[in-house]
Amino acid sequence: MTTQTPRGDTRARILDIALELFAEHGYEKTSLREIADRLGVTKAALYYHFRTKEDILAGIVDTMSAPIEEAIAWGREQPYSPALRDEIVRRFADGMQSRQPLLRFFHENQPTIRELKVGGRFKDLMFALTRLMLGPEPTFEDRVRASISLMTVNVAQFIGQACAEDPEASVGLPDPDGRRDVALRVALDIADRIGRPDPL
Amino acid sequence: MTTQTPRGDTRARILDIALELFAEHGYEKTSLREIADRLGVTKAALYYHFRTKEDILAGIVDTMSAPIEEAIAWGREQPYSPALRDEIVRRFADGMQSRQPLLRFFHENQPTIRELKVGGRFKDLMFALTRLMLGPEPTFEDRVRASISLMTVNVAQFIGQACAEDPEASVGLPDPDGRRDVALRVALDIADRIGRPDPL
Amino acid sequence: MTTQTPRGDTRARILDIALELFAEHGYEKTSLREIADRLGVTKAALYYHFRTKEDILAGIVDTMSAPIEEAIAWGREQPYSPALRDEIVRRFADGMQSRQPLLRFFHENQPTIRELKVGGRFKDLMFALTRLMLGPEPTFEDRVRASISLMTVNVAQFIGQACAEDPEASVGLPDPDGRRDVALRVALDIADRIGRPDPL
Amino acid sequence: MTTQTPRGDTRARILDIALELFAEHGYEKTSLREIADRLGVTKAALYYHFRTKEDILAGIVDTMSAPIEEAIAWGREQPYSPALRDEIVRRFADGMQSRQPLLRFFHENQPTIRELKVGGRFKDLMFALTRLMLGPEPTFEDRVRASISLMTVNVAQFIGQACAEDPEASVGLPDPDGRRDVALRVALDIADRIGRPDPL
DNA sequence: AATGAATGAGGGTTCATTCAT
DNA sequence: TATGAATGAACCCTCATTCAT
Structure with missing residues (x-):
């Protein structure tokens, strides 16, 4: 006589499903009923595990921000150098590989995020x-390059998906792993110009 | 004997205010009541000018997509060359300068956009x-570079604003015009690698 | 240089279209916008011709109740007799032939009618x-027979239409004229029992 | 220590009150607020028990169509005969006695019914x-008589109520039970002519 | 660890109606 | 003889949230 659901891990399952739906339809358009329905429980059950809808989101971010925090903690120990900069990009790409939906969610739900407490936290992390990618007293241009570089890691994934759906653009398209490599290469390439005068 | 509101231009004013609010709080979180209140009219008045909320958004896109369409039309007449590529970036930056909020809205409301008819239209434009920035049979890497390049034009603006609000990051921050130049420079720089083997 | 619409008869055209829509979708579900749209004018134009929506309905009844009133006026001059009774049924059937939609409307919108002034008027007429179909001091049974008799004249039309749409029921179905004859025959047949003891 | 409302039967109470109001004011004119108010709950509470307004109506029909379905099931087992025909009328009259409001609602809200899914179901039943009241290959005339006969069962009730409200017509009016007998007698009388050539 | 029943606030939308032009 | 613009009230419906059980 087994239980229908994998047991006790309800909390984790809520977070999983919620992230999936948040990333797909957006935070506002995802109702607690949808989440509950997919889980096969009642809305009220969600309130046993989380105090509010926003808390679910906070829960997601909590479980997701660990690798970024680690990267930051590590980076703070190192002296600045171009090699460090590249390593940061690489660690970020590594950490985000399995957290793509979260990143997507953050990119695509800025207005919501801005008005939720959790938004600040994530922004601070980024x-x-x-x-860490910048030396002391960075110029605005360098800041832009650093941000765009990190952003590229994720955006490239979406572009990849969009291309895969387009008959013309999918000719010669690498597989997901290949796309990840491309993303990283372009990101590093952009970061490479940081702190350097225009090559001209 | 002046009328209270500038008159006759109500439709345009709805579009204006709606865009502003959509960009600020997101499409879902912006209620028609808010738009109406800001205009000093009733919710019902909006329905005299637009059939649905989504129609308001469509109206916004309509008025906004003109410069992009022009850039596309022009570009299609030209043979491909690196110079054309740069010119496209420049024209896009020019056209978007006054349409920043729309771009911001599109970047930040993807989940909504995806489920609205208007989304497809804009995506096609981009x-x-x-x-047009790519030669024949472009690689995936080039596609990524082209997209990121255009995206940089806008994202740099947001980064600029974020920096302006941060005491540390605002040291040595250029004025908005200067930031625009930086954005364009970085964008062109990224586009510059299109079609070229790795410099190494 | 002709006008687009048949001219000056707008009032009459409103009544026509309104009746058609009221009969089809019901009074409540028919909006003034629908009526105006079909006419190719603005809602506001309706208000030039009628003071309220209810007034439109009153207008319909006005133009429609004439033949019934005539039948009543005529009947009141005659002494009661079974022949008079049958003649009333016949005149009603004749008068209603071209007013079917109105009758249908009255049958099918009772709740609305009850709460509108115009309802009482029509009820009084009927x-x-x-x-007039009954002698002095009629029994309740006779009243029922008289009402059902008149009702049959119209209901039979709807039954006819329903049958025409059903593959099985339309086998051997008379044409509309034939159906009218059947309706009249049944109606007279029912009226025939008025004032007579049970044949048993 | 009693609860304020009879509890647990909320769903049934909604159905009750809704039917009453639908029959009285019509489906369109009855707002969910009215229903909720009469029940002493919020509009939103209705949505806990029913998915839409139309669903409430479907619920009503469900609870109400049982006796008709039984009569049909029974009738299909019997060979056709005039006696069967009369028995159908009688069973219908019996079954409808306690469901008068529903019948009234169906008679008086046809335009609405036509456009609601539930309409088809009820029409099919009737x-x-x-x-079942007709032999093989019935004529149109017989179909009319059968329909009118069943209709009489209900319509007579409304006529009775109307008479009761009229000083003149209420002289010698039977009590409700007596009226029911009259209704049944007239209905059977009309059905009696089915399948018979004109007595003349 | 979860449900059943309910709430209050608000959402987008539609409607009959008005009035200056 | 009409229209353009707007209103206020109401409508159906959805949502996050609560709480006794």
């Missing part, structure tokens, strides 16, 4: 990360 | 634009 | 008509 | 019932 800011700290780009800061 | 796809066509990046296509 | 009551007066059935009264 | 069609099946009249079909």
